[in-house]
Structure formats: C-alpha cells, structure tokens
Amino acid sequence: MDLQLFLSILCLGLQSVEGIPTILNPASGIGSRRLSSKTLTLPTTQGGEDPDPVIRQRRDFVKQMLKDSWDDYVRYAWGHNELKPVSKRGQSEGNFGGSKIGATIVDSLDTLHIMGLTEEYEAGRNWVAEYLNFNEIDAYVSVFEINIRFMGGLLAAFAMTGDEIYKDKAYELGKRLLPAFDSPTGIPYGYINLLTGAPENSLSPSVLAELGTLHLEFYYLSEITQDPVFKEKVDRIRQVMANIEKPKGLYWNTVSPATGQFVYEHVSIGALGDSFYEYLLKTYIMFGDIEAREMYNAAMDAFIANDLVRTSSKSHLLYIAELRDGNIEDIVGHLACFAGGMFALGAHVDTRKNIQDKIRDMEIGQNFTNTCHESYIRSLTKIGPEVFRFTDDLEATTDVPGEKGYILRPEVIESYFILYRLTGDSKYRDWGWEAAKAIEKYTKAGPGRGYSGIKDVYSNEPQQDDLQQTFFLAETLKYLYLLFSTNDLISLDNWVFNTECHPLPIKANNSLF
DSSP states (O other), X not given: OXXXXXXXXXXXXXXXXXXXOOOOOGGGTTOSSOOOTTTOOOOBOSOOBOSSHXXXXXXHHHHHHHHHHHHHHHHHHTTSSEEETTTTEEEOOSTTTTOOOOHHHHHHHHHHHHTTOHHHHHHHHHHHHHHOOGGGOOSEEEHHHIIIIIIHHHHHHHHHHOOHHHHHHHHHHHHHHGGGGOSSSSOOOSEEXXXXXXXXXXXXXXXXXXXXXXXXXXXXXXXXXXXXXXXXXXXXXXXXXXXXXXXXXXXXXXXXXXXXXXXXXXXXXXXXXXXXXHHHHHHHHHHOOHHHHHHHHHHHHHHHHTTOEEEOTTTOOEEEOEEETTEEEOEEEGGXXXXXXXXXXXHHTOOOSOHHHHHHHHHHHHHHHHHHHHHHHTSSSSOOOSEEEESSSOEEEOOOGGGOOBOOOOHXXXXXXXXXXXXXOTHHHXXXXXXXXXXXXXXXXXXTOOBOOBSOTTOSSOOBOSOBOHHIIIIIHHHHHHHTBOTTBTOTTTEEEOTTSOEEEOTTTOTTO
C-alpha cells in the first residue's frame, strides 16, 4: 500500500482496505459503528471467484490439491487421524493418545464447505454425526491440539452452517476438557485423559502458547451453549497471566500450573509462545476485550524494547529473535512467520492515538513477512525450512540437518493472505503461487495422491516424511484458496481465524454469531 494512503486511512480512523469501514473501538465493545441485527448482512462463506482468469486458475489448482489430499485420505486412512500417503495407510499416534478419532475429517470440514466440495463435506459431516464420541475416548490427549483442531473445527462448521450436530459435539468435548483446569491456579494441564479427566503429569509446566490458546473457542462455546463455565475457566487463566511477574515485560514460554509462576527463561514469538500473543489480539477483535488488547500491545512493545526485533547485517532483513537464559538467539522458526500477519493485523485494528506505533507495527509485519519469503526463495525447492538462522555466514537459511525439513506448515502463507487482504499488494498472491507450485512439485506422493512433508528443502530430490498433516487441509490449502479469492469470502470484517485457520464469527459484525 502507498504510505501516504496508509497514513490517510489511519488518520481517519477507518479500516478502508478490504471494504471494512470501521476500526475496533473500546468504547463501543468492538466496532465504532456497532451494527444492529437488522443492518447485518449474511457473510459470504462460499463463492468468492476472482474476475481475473489467472487468479481463478490458481484457485482451481489449489482446490484440486485439496481434493487430491482428501480423496487419498478417504482411500487409505478414513477414520484415522492422519494419512501416510507414501505407505498408503492411516495413523492415529501422536497428540491424541492413539485414539482413532478422525482428526483430518474434523479439521477439514470448514475447508470443504468453503470450497464448495459438497459431497466430500457431507461425508465428513455424516462421519462426525455417527462415529465421533468424545465420551468414549480413554486416552491422554493434548488439550491444546484437541481444542484448536476439534473444538475449532466444530465451532467453525457450526457458525457457517448452523448444523446443531457441531454445537452438540463441541459442547460434549468442552465438558470433557474441564478437568484440565483443576490445577491449584487454574492454569490447565497440557495432557489429560479425556475419559477420566486425570492429568498425564501434574508436575509438568504448562506451555505459554497452549494455556493461552483457548479464549476464542471457550468464549464462543459459552455464548452458543449459554453455559458460562467455559468462559469462567479461561477468564481465570487471563487473571493469572495479567498479574504474573514479567521480567523486562516479557512472557516466558513455560508456566507452573501449581504456582502460576514462570519456569525457565525462554522467550519466543514462534514455537511455545506464538498463539498466546495471537489470541490476545484476536480475543479483542472477536469480543472487544480491551484487557487482551492492552496485554498484546505491551507484549509487542517488550519484544521491541528488548532488541528481539532485529535486522540482518547483509541484506537488512527484519527478523524476530528468541531469548534464552539472558542470551539472544538469532534463529527464527517457521512457526514464527505467522507473526508478520499478526503485526499487520494488529496495526490495522489499532485504536492507540500514537500513529507512529501503528506505522511501526505495519512495517514490522510487512518486513518480517518479506524475510520469511526470503527463507523460501533461498532454498533449492523454493520452500522454507523448519528453522532458519542469522549468523556471519547464514542469512534466512540453515546448515543444521534437523532444521532443514518442511512439514506442510501454513504460517508463511498465512501472512501472505493477511497482508494481501490488508494492502491489496499483488506480490503476496505471486508469492503464494510460487509456494503452491513448489509444494505440489516436491511434497506430492504421486499424480492424484496426497502430500507429505519433506526432510530437506535444500535438496533437489528431497525425501518425503510420509505424513499428511491435518493442518495441511485445515490451514495451508485454505489460506491459499482464500488468497486467490475475492475479499468478501470469509471477510476479515466478519471473521477471525483461530490458530488452526478455523473462522469464528466476530460478535459485533457477523450475523452468524
């Protein structure tokens, strides 16, 4: 966006990009024109075909990627959590304790709906209705993962379709998760047995990103069920995190559920920290939560004040470093690349009077997204690694074997999508198309088949890891599809994405809330 235009928009206090005529306003709950139900129009959840034939062709390409990945899952792994496309079988090990609960199905429902794949969507919906029963899962599950993938997927499907089966299943899951909060402080345990409610390890510290990534889903669940217990649980987490002692204003990545105090000095906007900050901002957007916005502002200011937002010496690439035991580590995880979009979105809905802070955060968002793009185009596959570094010899690359892989992650494409929606700059669509073609070339198991992660993005013939992650269908392909759609499809005026890319309705602006 032209800087002068951006300044004009901010000075007017408007969100004019993407056809959004308001900016979030604490005085009115969430919008400076709080719309009545009579003035709200039905949000667009399907369609969104771009008038440009090239863009339409790119979107159709992505839709076929989704259909291939779904069809291969149906063919070889139906009902399992994930597909192993190379070995042509399903697997259910991992975050859900070995329980076979159709994670790919639930995580893909809203993607199938948005893309208009009616037959595939109906098959998923019917499986949920007939086979998904959270009351029979005798396994230790990740509270974080089952919340963002299952709860988020069910709530998004309910919001878009109004089908009560999704609300009923979400409510069933929510009640099963309540024992996770039975710690001395209310900070949830990381893993619980979904049948008995017992924590897997009550002495293990809780991860910042995990304890902080519940508010959107639990607030919304309380709204649609009229059961306040879910909101009460996450409000208690908020109270602990608002009052916790923050060294130099920073949040450490682990918290003791017993004491409510930080454990181990490690600060990151990527793995272990990421979605804690994301949900502070998005709880403000979805519900007008002023405290959450203020905590987000202070946290981002602390990253900057503690020299964690840095610039490389060679090409002047902006990146966000980590802090461990008092030492800055010049590394960036692929997971951290979501923050480009987050900084930009935060600037876009910023109500602070200091225009320089808004400009600063928008510039960080754009420049960090550019850096993440550099991590892609500096590899032989044109796909970015799991981790990249900045040293005297390395810039947005890595030479560490365990950091060279790509597991179908969405975060870089997520930032492309948000920056395109906010700026209208077509380069983000071009970058997304580069990524889509590279993913198709190097990660596909074969014609018409599913997709695997790869072990080395710097190899011309990378070995595949034989795992089609559920988030590939839930996030990576959905963000790509929306990137090549018109801005009214899942408009940022009406929807906010949970950290698994499940759209949830903004309370003040969305008639489907």
